Amino acid sequence: MAKYAFFLGCIMPLRYPGIESSTREVMNSLGVELVDIQGASCCPAPGVTRSFDQNYWMTVAARNLALAEKMGMDIITICNGCFDTLFEVAHKLNHDPELRKKINKTLRDAAGIEYNGTVNVRHFVELLYRDVGLEAIRSKVKGGKNLKAAVHYGCHFLKPSNIKKIDDAERPHVFDDIVEAAGMTSVAYKDKGMCCGAGGGVRARTPDVALKMTKENLTNMSAAGVDVIVDCCPFCHLQYDVGQVQLKDLQQKIPVLHLSQLLGLAFGLERDKLGLEVHQVKVNL
Amino acid sequence: MSHLAEAKEPNPEFTRKVIEQGGKTVNLCFQCGTCTGSCPSGRQTAFRVRKVVRRAQLGFEEDVLPSEDLWLCTTCFTCYERCPRGVEIVDIIMALRNMAVRKGYMAEPHRKVAELISKTGHMVSLRDEDKALRKKLGLQETPPTVLSDAKMLEAVKKITELCGFDKLVASGGK
Numbered sequence: 235m236a237k238y239a240f241f242l243g244c245i246m247p248l249r250y251p252g253i254e255s256s257t258r259e260v261m262n263s264l265g266v267e268l269v270d271i272q273g274a275s276c277c278p279a280p281g282v283t284r285s286f287d288q289n290y291w292m293t294v295a296a297r298n299l300a301l302a303e304k305m306g307m308d309i310i311t312i313c314n315g316c317f318d319t320l321f322e323v324a325h326k327l328n329h330d331p332e333l334r335k336k337i338n339k340t341l342r343d344a345a346g347i348e349y350n351g352t353v354n355v356r357h358f359v360e361l362l363y364r365d366v367g368l369e370a371i372r373s374k375v376k377g378g379k380n381l382k383a384a385v386h387y388g389c390h391f392l393k394p395s396n397i398k399k400i401d402d403a404e405r406p407h408v409f410d411d412i413v414e415a416a417g418m419t420s421v422a423y424k425d426k427g428m429c430c431g432a433g434g435g436v437r438a439r440t441p442d443v444a445l446k447m448t449k450e451n452l453t454n455m456s457a458a459g460v461d462v463i464v465d466c467c468p469f470c471h472l473q474y475d476v477g478q479v480q481l482k483d484l485q486q487k488i489p490v491l492h493l494s495q496l497l498g499l500a501f502g503l504e505r506d507k508l509g510l511e512v513h514q515v516k517v518n519l
Numbered sequence: 520m521s522h523l524a525e526a527k528e529p530n531p532e533f534t535r536k537v538i539e540q541g542g543k544t545v546n547l548c549f550q551c552g553t554c555t556g557s558c559p560s561g562r563q564t565a566f567r568v569r570k571v572v573r574r575a576q577l578g579f580e581e582d583v584l585p586s587e588d589l590w591l592c593t594t595c596f597t598c599y600e601r602c603p604r605g606v607e608i609v610d611i612i613m614a615l616r617n618m619a620v621r622k623g624y625m626a627e628p629h630r631k632v633a634e635l636i637s638k639t640g641h642m643v644s645l646r647d648e649d650k651a652l653r654k655k656l657g658l659q660e661t662p663p664t665v666l667s668d669a670k671m672l673e674a675v676k677k678i679t680e681l682c683g684f685d686k687l688v689a690s691g692g693k
Contacts, residue, residue, distance in 0.1 A: 242662055242663075242664055244641045244642045244643045245642075245643060247649075247653070247658075247662040247664070248641065248643045248644070248645055248646075248649050248662070249643060249649070251649065251652055251653045251656055251658055252652075252656060254653075254656075254658060255656040255657060255658055258658075270663045271663075271664075272663050272668065272671070273663075273664065273665055273668045273670075273671030273674075274664050274665070275636075275640035275641065275664060275665045275671075275672075275675045276636050276640060276641045276642050278636050278642070279632070279636065279642045280594065281594065282629050282632045282633050282636070282642070283633065283636060284613055285590075285613060285616040285617070285620070285629070286616070286617065286620050286625075286629070286633055286684070286687065286688070287617060287620075287682065287684055287687060288540070288541060288613060288614075288617055289682055290678070290679070290682040290684040293678050293682055294636075294675065294678055297674065297675065297678060340678060340681050340682065341678070343677070343681060344674055344677035344678040344680075344681050345674035345675075345677065345678065346674070389593070389594070389595040389596055389597075390594075390596070393595070393596035393597075393599070393600055394596050394599055394600065394607075394609075395600060403596075403600050404600070428559050428595075429559045429560075429593045429595035429597070431559070431560075431593060432593070433593040433594050433595060434590075434592050434593040434594035434595075435590060435629055435632075436560065436590070436591060436592075436593045438626075438628040438629055438632055439590050439626045439628050439629055440590070440591065443560065443563055443564055443591060444593075446563040446564075447559050447560065447562075447563060447593070450559075450562070450563075506655075506656075507656060507657070509652065509656050511652075512652060
């Protein structure tokens with residue numbers, strides 16, 4: 235069984251723990267062992283932390299990478315924000331010994347550890363596609379419904395694509411393929427690939443602007459007649475789920491599932507393992 | 520001629536700082552506007568990415584650092600992907616934001632998030648209702664992060680101190 239250091243982040247364990255329980259169950263059933271990183275922190279969140287102080291952003295991230303390195307494992311995350319920070323910082327530090335030396339000085343003084351540049355950071359969607367494979371996912375599907383899904387990739391799963399090298403950033407397919415392998419239909423909609431609106435600190439600072447972007451996406455998804463929005467990031471998830479309550483003039487609400495929860499449904503997991511009761515938009519699927 | 524006489528002088532010193540702090544591709548921009556045309560935030564607001572890059576390029580510090588526009592970027596990387604000149608636009612925006620907060624342009628909602636990270640090691644809090652739901656789902660009530668380990672949290676706080684992040688956040692950059 236492949237083993238990965240499971241990076242929890244913040245929004246999943248503290249706001250949508252159903253994503254965490256679904257991820258643990260689904261990955262276990264697919265033969266991927268998730269091991270907790272004891273004492274990990276926030277990745278830290280790229281929107282505010284990187285905007286304020288890139289050196290601090292890198293140092294806190296390097297501590298998280300160093301904890302996984304001590305476990306001798308690569309990191310897996312189910313959040314685009316955590317993926318953005320950890321992947322980008324690992325990319326910088328794994329390729330730049332001078333920068334690593336500088337960051338390690340602070341790490342040693344503060345935490346008594348150092349990062350040697352050996353950890354790869356994996357996003358679970360990419361890991362499912364490349365390592366687990368669509369056939370293994372298909373083989374786990376137990377009947378279930380064929381839902382029309384609006385797949386939302388989010389921004390930091392694929393981009394910047396020159397370093398992430400997962401899929402075509404303009405016309406990606408890996409996430410859609412997984413949703414289809416789970417027995418659903420991934421529906422085309424206008425401007426698919428547009429940002430949910432939350433990132434870069436925009437949700438915290440100018441929530442009205444963030445919601446305008448969210449609304450444009452929701453309008454396009456509704457026009458395509460979808461049953462569900464499927465995301466691969468708890469922050470996009472929160473923006474769509476809470477955002478639909480904050481947008482008071484919506485004609486129709488669309489339930490929001492993280493891919494781990496959608497796979498949980500498709501694999502016939504117990505419903506109460508999915509944590510759907512905290513979703514603001516009721517999930518009757 | 521009068522409008523020419525009033526034109527501002529470029530400030531290469533500021534541009535150099537942008538380059539040093541990560542905006543190394545800023546001078547490659549030839550102002551085509553692909554970025555602005557691709558920007559989901561600019562569709563909803565008067566934010567024009569192209570102008571931010573131009574101001575950084577010319578070193579117009581007083582125009583760019585206090586600007587609200589700097590904070591309307593969601594860092595979606597669409598412009599970065601599509602730029603025909605390979606300008607790493609998000610990196611330029613990050614360099615500018617790092618400088619802006621040090622001039623005191625730090626919004627209170629952002630300051631609060633930063634404070635939470637520096638004090639608790641997480642960007643959102645652990646509430647009783649979260650613990651209850653975690654327990655119901657069969658998860659460890661308190662996640663196995665810095666939230667369950669005071670010594671590990673101390674290490675993160677020490678990084679915060681050594682990087683001067685605690686002071687930056689407490690002072691609001693002023």
